[in-house]
Amino acid sequence: MKRFFHIVAIPIRIVLNQFGDHNPNGMMYVLKENERKVKRLVKKNPFTPVELVQPLIIRANAGDDIEILFENKLPFPAGIHMEEADYDVMDSDGAEVGFNHSSLVKKGKKTTYHFKVNRPGTYPFSDLGNPSSTEKGSNGNGLFGALFVQKRGSWWTHPETGGPITSGPFADIHHPFLPSFREYAWLFHDEMETDDLTGNKPINLMTNEQSESTHAVNYRYEPLGNRKKLVDEGVVCPECDGEEVHHDSWVFGDPATPILRGYKGDPAVVRLVHSGVKETHVFHYHVHQWLKDPSNADAEIIDAQSISPQSWYDIEPLYGLGSMQGSIGDAIVHCHLYPHFEAGMWGMNRIFDTLQDGTQYYPDGTRIKALQPLPDRPKPPKPTKDKPGFPNFIPGKPGFKAPRPPLGIEGGRGLTQLEKNAAIENPRPGAVFADPCGFNPEAPIVEYRVSAIELPIIYNRQGWHDPKGRIFVLDEDLEAVLSGEKEPEPLVIHTPAGTCVRIAFTNLLPEIAGGDVFQMFTRTYEAGFHIHFMKFDGLVNDGANVGWNYDSSVLTGQTIHYEYYADVELKAWFYHDHLFAAHYQQHGVFGSGVIHPRFTTFLDSKTGEPVVEGTEITAVHPLIPDYRDLSLFVQDFTLLYNRDGKPIQPPDYPGSQDDPGVFGVNYKCEPLQFRLKGPGDPAYSFSSYVNGDPITPVFKCYKGDPLRIRLIQGAQEESHSFHVHGMRWKAERPDVETRFESQKHIGISESFTLETLATHAGDYLWTFATEEDLWNGLWGLIRAFDEPVEGLIQLTDQKQRHPVPLLLPEPDGIPPVKAAEIDRPASAEAPLRRFDITAFHVPLNYSKYGEHDPYGIVFAHKEDIDAILNGLKAPEPLILRVNAGEEVEIHLTNALTPGHFPFEDGVWPYPEVKEQAFYPPSLRISLHPQLVLADVKTSSGETAGFNFDQSAGPGETIAYRWYIDHAFGASGLWDMTDIRNHRSLGTFGILIAEPRGSEMLDPVYLTEENKASSIVLKHPFLPETREYVLVMHDGVRLEDKKGNLIIDPADGILGETEEEDLFDTYDQGSRGFNYRTERLIRRLERHEETAWLFSSKAHGDPSTPVFEAYPGDPVTIRLVNPSERRRAHTFRLHGHYWNADAMDLTSEVKSFDGPIITGHTADLKLHYGAGGWYGLSGDYLYRSGNIRWDIELGMWGILRVYKRMQKHLPPLEMKKADPK
């Protein structure tokens, strides 16, 4: 079916909330039929939000042909670039890329775009005519929207009227034989220009400094600061100041941000889109869980989703609204990054239990809009005087804080008559209006008594400490923890599935917090226990104070009872306080429970005694293999002081959310600056022989023990990248079809179970792998023994052997020796492939504009060294291609010499990291691989723990042996001897495990070639495929052609340069692909037309790789990000899509990959090959999805698909056979 939309891009004033915060220079897409109306309404309402001013959401069915007449009324050429769709890149790309015709539209002009939408899902669109990251750019100002594509045969109605709907963020979707569902658009966006009612930049009332950047949903945000004004000025509830109270509708009425309305049990989809330009957010939705990939029933269950710019996810809550237990009330939906949450990036899912026909009112007198029941669902009962339904049975008082829940609080109140009428059959503490354990009346009940306390926590041996640590602790351990007998660690409680869990939570926190260099003095008079994943009654049990719900927290000294049920085995369920989370969660107020398989019991790994809690335990099961259960919590914004009481990385002013403090893992850190004992060489920073074991967790196991690593982020705002050297796991634990990985991006509140094992005895280095995290001490070890030792029980299903005393070497500052012999990780029959690699200094030319790194260090194949040094061959990051089944022998020779490092004095000033300190450049070198099988003691490429030396000194050669047991695709390679002075200079590369029997050919000469970034892969059974390597990297220090230092991002921003202190440490540095960049500023200097920034007609081809193919050529992109910063990226390729997991044919199909951060790997096998579904020629842009600051800074290039045969590019075999 053909669908037609006339869309106009217009300048518009966007009012973001009822307080009059607005963007005077907003831009939006609007349907032509609404253009006049929207302009009139905005003119009439300059300081209140206008409903029509929302991101444009249009709908279609799979298989439809979409025609968009696009009209531009903005003062620059603009367009619509549609993600996920199939189209002709020459006329419908919404961009001007390479040698394509422009599909941008000048001011006052029109064009017609044609799209084919072949798959149901979300098709975000945005502008590429003005990719500036400044306040002048289009995306930051609102020029985005989305097309929602439904299953074939669907239709949609207005949720209020039941009538037809042409656009809008909410709709009810119907189908002849599938259930109707609620559809909600949830478009995160950030960095929008915002003025307050007075036309000035909003001020944070607590700090009297400028407010945080705007973090919004669907052009709306509801910041704490605004609502606090009403409290401070006594307009509402003068007594109830507090962080969480700003989510309380009893006090303030409903927020301006989206309220997703439905009835209990309604099927629903939240179409989550990141239309913003910069941050990687974490979407979290209370009370509900969903499959990470809704199209795949094997996918893992999640309740938080990291989302990087220009990416999207469909969130389908399992069991419908209210989840399995049928919870009613308000489930808050928010970005879990606390500074964003506080800045207003939240809304609610409101679940009614009675029919709303438009005649009812909220407690504050606001009319409840009608809500049509879904036609195939039972009609909810009409509200009556005795049973008025949510929220009108709750005994609250508008203008005052929400009431506390009945029954749960010790010494608290019982039920009112209205509450009794609304309650379940057997209301009890923690289960009043929904019965989480009612499914299984026989379920065993386990109660944990937990308190939140304040105590000083010492983070490392250098005396870094948090004098105001706040943690959860079991009541039975209170004395031991407070007396120092038991080391504080995040509380992890262990429970089998099918258990009814009760928590008696006591708030023992002091009523005040802060009042120091980091934080403002704050009353923290109430606390709660908010949990993820489990089933519970959201109204009384959320540990929060949200919407028209109860305030399910307690005052200092009070105890409240909660009840939860684990219906199935889960990973770690995260818990934390929700009342003052932005203020003190980074002090340690987080923990987790782990829901193990039914019938599991838990033992202390040292003694074998039964335990109920611990970050390192042994789980024993009568049927399935026993396993070690290991928990790691990463933290940022960790507010520490050094031994002398000096604050570490304090913010510019107390209360600033601008990345205060440093980092921790399980309340510990082991910074590398203190790991320079012995020879003082960074190459031995991880060596326990030289520096002793770290204070961070050193987990213990035996070789071959199943391990389940529970990975959680406890605090507070940033992305992290977890990596275990020498181990790997399936990307989604329950789904064995997913790919192997050895790295995981994590944002706050996400939870992952990584199921793995130690294949060899030795010390496995785990890290949070981005440079600043690792530098500041986020690493530790997993120590695998091959013989039973005292102090570590053996798994009960293993043959029990007599343990020997555990005798570890004494650290003496002397580096370990190299291994005399390296065990072969493969069988003797495995073919051996040898690579001779040398690391040496060579200046790297990053662009045709003379931007270069004079201090580059590369890994190169021995036979290429002369050509590279003589300038005959342009260096690329090291590429090793190996066939599955082969064993690899690496001989790495070190040709580094003193005097070639930019900062020989040992302090690297730019790009910087927090806590700069002396760390002299190492002259040693190593090469660490991901995903291979190897003996960690000799061949993992880092000298960690009590392993052998795995680095080569100057002039030396070190050997490694790796077994490529299957075709796992792309894996990263990087040096581990000096993460500060080496990596961003170029010491990284990629190893690709190809299918067995592959031959690699040069795409031009068809001769053997396995080292180039573009090759043809030939295989006896598989199609000939073009393979392109993209090494995405950042943190680069470049100089311009005159030798002047380039300070990115500031120097690369298009338009007015912003203040430099806007940039976080981890934003610093230049970036690109494969030692190349194409910074747009250089193009803008040549010509001021922003529409031509990607045009090869105007500027020639970019310096970044231009890959070449013919229409329909099978293409695989091997994408890695081995280096080095914490700002996550998205990868996008116009006009193409692929399976999100290359190994899993049933995985969802998408046109982006991300979030991408150090250690990320991906294999993008383009559906339908080059040129996409239509197989059309043209220039297809590949790029980062981050408008701020990646695209500007050169993270883009071109996939060129030729229509006609080119002399220099022979066709693939299949083309030869059928030249048409």
Added chain:
Amino acid sequence: MKALSSNERHEEGLIQFVSEHAGAKMLAMTSSFPYFFIGRIIKVMDDYVILSVETTNVAELENREWHLHIHDIEVFYIERDGWPAIPDLKETGGDG
């Protein structure tokens, strides 16, 4: 009479084997939810085994009779004299 094919002989043999162990405790695994069953074999009807199921993956589906299509069982084990016993799975809330 038509001779049985090898597949038919295999299927008949399975039915026969399960029938012979009526009253014994069986562990059966299937590829579909709830994946595993432990219980006493009550009897075999045609190619279905009727199990008095004590344990499955989720408590809500226990302590009832299940009719399992024998040819949908991918892995099974039947307790016999002299062979290891199927573990007794107790729900204790994890405290051993």
